[in-house]
Amino acid sequence: MLAVTGVSRSFGGVYAVRDVSLSVADGEVCGIIGPNGAGKSTLFNLITGHLTADRGEISFLGHRVDRLAPHRRARLGMSIVFQAARVFRGMTVRENVMVGMHGRTSAGFVSAALRLPRHRHDEREIAAQASSALERVGLSDWADRPADRLPIGQQRALQLARALCARPRLLLLDEPASGLRGQERERLAALVEELRAGGLTILLIEHDVGFVTRLADRLVVLDLGQVIADGPPAEVRADPLVLAAYLGQAS
Numbered sequence: 001m002l003a004v005t006g007v008s009r010s011f012g013g014v015y016a017v018r019d020v021s022l023s024v025a026d027g028e029v030c031g032i033i034g035p036n037g038a039g040k041s042t043l044f045n046l047i048t049g050h051l052t053a054d055r056g057e058i059s060f061l062g063h064r065v066d067r068l069a070p071h072r073r074a075r076l077g078m079s080i081v082f083q084a085a086r087v088f089r090g091m092t093v094r095e096n097v098m099v100g101m102h103g104r105t106s107a108g109f110v111s112a113a114l115r116l117p118r119h120r121h122d123e124r125e126i127a128a129q130a131s132s133a134l135e136r137v138g139l140s141d142w143a144d145r146p147a148d149r150l151p152i153g154q155q156r157a158l159q160l161a162r163a164l165c166a167r168p169r170l171l172l173l174d175e176p177a178s179g180l181r182g183q184e185r186e187r188l189a190a191l192v193e194e195l196r197a198g199g200l201t202i203l204l205i206e207h208d209v210g211f212v213t214r215l216a217d218r219l220v221v222l223d224l225g226q227v228i229a230d231g232p233p234a235e236v237r238a239d240p241l242v243l244a245a246y247l248g249q250a251s
């Protein structure tokens, strides 16, 4: 589904990502881990299109995407949940999910402004899709409540619902467990497991190695911008190179 081949990116002459290759198969959950400064965020942004590579190729569903803007990659089926994403205040949970879906409907802005029948049909369609996404993430009971009252764990679930509305082929999660503790983390892990069981392909970068080990079919480990291990989580975690890279890391 996704193939990254020989991708490099440097800042001020220093490599953040160097000659990285990895692939994600259909239905797979792939985790990218690595110590601080390893290049995880840079690689994530290269895949989403928020950064461009100096060298290398990125293909998604058979299309070369490495020169495409983020919204064009999104249109092909990449959907991102950003780490720092917030909910919109003053809106309900359902409205938060519906926002952003309007641009994707067939009727468009003019018909929306004039409130033509097609627009009303689209509105119903959008509301139905939002409800189904909220059900998928277990937020149905919260749909009509103010989004900013949600606990942080459920705000993360809301962001997932928003991403699912785009019917992604590949879901990209940026440190989904950050800021979550105990039960909230468990709930999010269970949710990602459910999405995986439903056949969704997921790529996540994560600081919390325990969280990602449990969820991923495969782990790719970066250190100093390069891939130092790639394989099943249990194997990768026992790899001497990986253990050495994490040695002396405080977190």
Ligand SMILES: Nc1ncnc2c1ncn2[C@@H]1O[C@H](COP(=O)(O)OP(=O)(O)OP(=O)(O)O)[C@@H](O)[C@H]1O
Residues within 6 Å of the ligand: 011, 012, 015, 016, 034, 035, 036, 037, 038, 039, 040, 041, 042, 043, 207
């Ligand atoms: N916009 C930038 N300008 C200059 N240097 C950058 C930029 N983005 C990243 N870097 C550098 O590239 C290297 C990799 O950073 P990156 O943020 O990708 O690592 P990371 O693995 O995500 O780290 P962390 O876990 O701390 O978030 C670091 O040395 C960082 O300082």
